Amino acid sequence: MASTPQMTGVLPPTTKPAELEYGGDEVSALVLDPGTGTTRCGFAGEDTPKTCVPTSYGIVPDPEEQKYFGKLKIGENPINSVVEGMEIRNPMSEGIVENWEVATEIWRHCIEYRLSSRIEEHPLIVTEPIWNPLKKREKTTEIVFEDFNAPAYFLVKSAVCESFANSKPSALVVDMGHAYTSVTPVIDGIPLRKGSERTTLAGQHLTNQLRHQFTELGIRMAPWLTLKSKTPYTDLAAAPPLRTKDFGFQPHQSFLDLQQDRFIHEFKECVSETWPEAKTFPADINNLPDNFRGIADKAFEFPDGYQRRFGIDRFLAPESLFNPSISPKPITGDLPKGIAEMIKDSIDHLDADIRANMLNNIVVVGGTSLLYRINERLNHELMTMFPGPRVKIHSPGQIPERKYSAWLGGSILASCGAFHQLWISKQEYDEVGANIIERRAK
C-alpha cells in the first residue's frame, strides 16, 4: 500500500534518460579535492565525496623509516590517537602542496584505502586553487602519471568547479575555506586572473582568534582527549583541579593544538555568529551603550567543565573577517582587507560590462560560509557598497553542498559527456611531458 513519493521531473531510477537530455556519460572517474583542512575524494557522478580525510598528518619518529624520517599517520583516527612523540604537520602551505611526498601518500590513502579503488584504472580529476603556480601544477601532473599511473587526468580550478556546482557558468565565486578566502570571477567556466583576490581571513584565522580570546579570558584549554573526567563549574576563580590522563609521556604540542582545534571548531559551529550589519556593531564591547539591543547569550561548556555564557563576545571573531582591525588577536604585518572589501576590489578590476552580472551571481561556498548569518552580513555590506545594481548571493542551502562545492563541481564536470575530450591522457603526457598541463588546462 505504501507508495514511494514520486518527485515530478525526476526520472525513476529504472528508466534510462533520453539521449543527450542528460549530458552525463560516466567513465568511472575519481575526483580529488585537496584542501588545507581536509582532502575530499570520491567517485564522479555522486553528490558528495565518499571520503573526507584531514590533510594534517602525524609523524612518529622511527629510525627505520628512511623516506619520511618517521612513520606517517594519515586519516581521522590515527592522527587523533595519542602516540608518543607524534607530531602533527600539514603538507600544504598557502593553500598549495608543499610537501609532495606526504601529499602523494595522503592522496594514495584516500583513493586506495578509503575508496578501495585502483588508481591506474580510473581517470582522475584534481582541483587546485587559482594561485597555484606552474611548477606545482607540473609536479601534480607528474605524480598523477608517474606515481599513480592514471589513464587520464585533468587539473581544474576549484573556483570553476564551485560555479558549476551552483549551476552557473559565470559567477563571482567567494570560497571561504580553511586557510584562505578567495574571490574569483569566472566567465563561461574560465577564471579571470585580474580580479582574483585571496586573504587568510578564513577558518584557520577564526580558530586562532578564538584561541586567543579564550586564553585572554583565562580558560584552561585542556582538550577532551587529555582529561579523565570533568566537573562542571562556572566561576573561573574557583576552578576545580584538572584531572588529566597520565599517558606516561607528554604529547607533542602540535598534537595538543590539533585537539584544541577540535573543541574550538565546535564552538565555531555552535556559538559563533556574524553580526548582520557593519555599522551597528558596538565600537567597544566591554562598554556597551545603554540603548544597545540585547542579544541572546549562548552557553558553551569547555572540555574541563567550565560553563560560560557568551554574549556580544561571540560575534567578535567572525566580525574580524569583515573588519580585521578589531581582531581579538591583533594581526601582525599589513592589515588584510575585509571580505566584503575584497569582493568590491575584485568587482572593480572587472570590465564595466560584466560587473552587474557578477554582482547578480555571487556564489558563496566553503565551510566557513556556514557561520551563522554570514551571508546576511555579506549581502548587507555589498548592498551598501553597490546601492544601484542588483546584488544577489547564491549559496547552497545544504551543508554538504556548501562544504564540498568544489568537489561536487569536479564530480559534475568529470561525468559530463562533453568533458571527455578534455582529459589529458597518459599518451599525451608521454609525448609532451609535464608541461602539457600549461597547454591543456589553463
Place this chain on the structure above:
Amino acid sequence: MSGTVTDVRDVLGIDPGALEPRQPPLKKQRTVEKRPDGITRELYALLGENAPPVAVVEHRFKDKPKFLGSVAPWREQTFKNPARKDDLELKHWEGAGQQTLPLDYQFAKFNIKINVLEYSDAEYDAVLKDDDWSRQETDYLFKLIKEYDLRWVVIADRYEFEGKDRTMEDLKARYYSVCRNVMEMRTPVTMMSAEESALYSAMHYNKEQEVERKRIVQMQLYRTPAEVEHEQHLIAELRRIHDSHQQLLEEREELFNRLDYPQSTGSIAAYQGSQGLATLAQNILNSDRNKKRKSIVAPPGQPAEKEETAKAPPTASAASPAISRQGSIAEPARAHGHQRNESTASASAPTPLKDKNKSNIKQLSKAEEAQYNLSHHEKLQPGVFFRTMKMNLPKANSFINKSPAIMAELNIPQILSMPTSKTCAKYEILAKEIAALMDIRKQLEKVEQETRIFKAQEAMGGDRSKRSASVLSDVSRSSKRPKKDK
C-alpha cells in the same frame, strides 16, 4: 453464536420468554435513489452517511519494484572520442544491443570551434600594417581570440605581450579593423554579397564611443544611494508625464477642433508658380468680394488686399485660414449687439479705423449707459479678470488681518455677491473708512495707555507733573480727531 447467548441466559436465570422474540433481520433493500439533476455524481456520492476515510496501514515492507520487461544487460565498454587527437580509450557502461560506433560518439558534436579570420603574409603586408601593432602582437592577439572563442573579457584578462598594456577596447579595435581590412581586400565593398556586407558593417567598431559607453556604465554602477533614490523619483515622474501625455494630446486635439480650423485638402502644387500665385490672389479677392459684409479688419480696396496676399505665405493652406478666421471673429461680434461690437472694434482694430467707426455708432445717454452697464476706460488692461480683483483696498497688514472680523460684525459678506461697478465702488469706500477707523482706534488705545502710565506716575510722585502735562497736551491734540469721528 446464538447457542452461547442462550447458555449465558440459562446461567443468569433469565427467562427466554421474557425477552422479545428475535425478529428476523430485515432484508437489505438496495434502493437506488435517483440522483436529482444538477448535482454531479461525485458530489452526490458525498451526501448522506458516509464512513470517514480510514487509511488501512499494513505493516509490511515496500513492494518489490515492478520492472517492465526483462532486465537489459549492461556492459562496460571502451569508447573513443573523435574530438580527441590522441587515442585515449575511456570506459563507460552501455546497454547491450545499443552499441555505438566509435565514430558517432554522441558528445563529439559539442566540440564546436568558431571560425576566426586568418590572414596571409601578403595580406598582412598589404593592408594590416600598423605603427602601434607589430606582426607578432597581431598574431598573438589572433591566437588568443581563437583559443578563447572571442570571449573578450577573458582575452583582455589573459593578454600579456611584452609588457604592453592593452585595454579590451584596444584589442577589439585592432581585431575589427584587421577583419574589415582583410574582408575589403578580398572582396571590394561593392561586390560583397548581402551576408558579407552585413558582416562587414557589423565589424565597424567605434573605440571612443565604446570607451565612453563603458565610462557611463561604470558611473551608473557606482551611484550613491541618494542618486539612486533621485533616479527612481525621476523615473516615476517620467512615467506620470508619459501617462498624462496621451490625455494632453487628446485635449489639444479637442481644442483645435473647437477652433474650427479649416483643413486644406487641395494640393498646393498649383500655386507654386508666379501664374498660380496670381490666380490665388484673384480667387481670394473674389471670395472676399462675394461676402455680404466686408471684413472690418481689411477695408475694401485693392491696395489692402494686395498687401494682405503678399504678406500671407504663398500656400493655400496658410492663406485661406487667415482669411476665414478674420471672418469668424467678426461675425459673432456683429451678432451680439453694437455695444460689444464697439468695444471689440476699439480694442482690436488698428487706430486709423477708430474714428471712422465711431461716427457710425449711435451715441448713448448717461441713463442708457448705466442701464447697459457700459463704462469708458482710458486704457483697458489686457487679459480677463474679476472686477473684485482690481478693487483698490487698503494694503495695511492690520486691515487684512482684522477686516474679516469687522465685516462679520457689520453683516457684510467678505465676498461680494453682486460685484457691479457701483457695489465695488461703495465697498472700496467702506473698506477705506474701516481702515481709517481701525487706525484711529489703535491711536486711541495708545493714548489711553500712555495716560494710564502717566496717571500712575503722578500717583507715585508729583515731581514729573510738568513733563506729563506737556505730554498730556500732546495726547489731547491727537485724540481730537477720533472724538470728532466718533
